[in-house]
């Protein structure tokens with residue numbers, strides 16, 4: 596069976612090796628060892644703090660819900 600395709604860009608969670616700023620909002624600080632969202636963007640990866648990760652996931656959930664509604668109309 597072919598694997599189902601996904602609308603979501605590939606993402607993962609990992610832990611920061613060293614402290615850096617969140618790449619979605621530079622005011623957010625990610626400390627060494629913190630869990631962060633790793634999102635594949637073009638050929639590179641961007642890392643976001645969990646606060647931004649939540650907002651991204653919530654917004655994607657809404658988009659997916661509305662996509663389903665358009666199909667079911």
Ligand SMILES: [Zn+2]
Pocket residue numbers: 617618619620623643644645646647648
């Ligand atoms: Zn952030």
